[in-house]
Amino acid sequence: MITIDGSEGEGGGQVLRYAAALSLLTGEPFTIENIRGGRAKPGLMRQHVTALEAACTIGDAKCSGLAVGSSSLSFQPGRVKPGNYNFAIGTAGSTSLVLQTVLMPLLLANGPSHLVIEGGTHAMAAPPFEFMQKALLPILSRMGPKVSIQLERHGFFPRGGGRIVVEIEPSALRSIECLERGAFMQGRVEAVLAGIPRDIAERELTAARKVLSEWPDDAFTIRQLPGEHGPGNALLVEAEFENITEVVSSFGKLGVPAEKLAKSAARSMAGYLALEAFAGPYLQDQLLLPFALAKGGAFTTVRQSEHTRTAAKLIERFTGIKFRFSDQGKRTKLVEIVG
Structure with missing residues (x-):
């Protein structure tokens, strides 16, 4: 039994998600205290409960202390079972983070899996759908397993309501080397809007252009979603190379100027491009x-x-x-x- 202090290191939900995945992969049970002890609001949130419920479901695991607000729990893994699963967070909690919890165990399972995850697809403090689709999953596919992911509906904070569908064909993982990203192919900046004024997106793109001034004008686009998908706003900055696509994102927040969030994302990308x-x-x-x-x-x-x-x-x-x-x-x- 491994005992973990959830306030150490990153001190957030990552500790919990990694521990659950590793427990299913190794068969080693664990207990964790001080869950999210490094956060302003410690304890389990709804998305963390869903992530652990998903781990229990695919791995026939037993988990005590699994409730919103809980600061400790114990996890006893079972045998990972591939299959068809549907996990609904019920809030704008991140679908990507729930997927990260179960992805590696299912990649090494003895059969294919089909996942539907409902919740937030574009929210702060979590990778957006495009990061999973374009940055992470292509690398995993190079290692042997085949993973495809589709976005059926966007989900923004605080409403949620997003839906992703994931298909997993498992395989043993082969080692690879990812040392060079190769030649730069193209850059893209997309402002995604739902239920908020278009001029917000226009201001974001104007600010991003000032930072990424070498990118052509047609690299900057607006995607207007149906109003019922919002309200919500995301800015996605992508740099496609021969061997990797980097995705940087920022999300609209009340009280934060559109220009500020756009500059932050664009500067992060500029920093990556400089290396x-x-x-x-x-x-x-x-x-x-x-x-x-x-x-x-x-x-x-x-x-x-x-x-x-x-x-x-x-x-x-x-x-x-x-x-x-x-x-x-x-x-x-x-x-x-x-x-």
């Missing part, structure tokens, strides 16, 4: 678990994040597998499996 790393700051921790399960491989990335440090420590506790982070030029790291 030569393969994985950006949001992808790096997502690659650790599949690379560890493949028992090999390497990738280059930007400066180590707290999410990455936390994930690496959890993976080592459950599997014994360690990572080496070494300098690889200016502000670039090489991440390798070392044992």
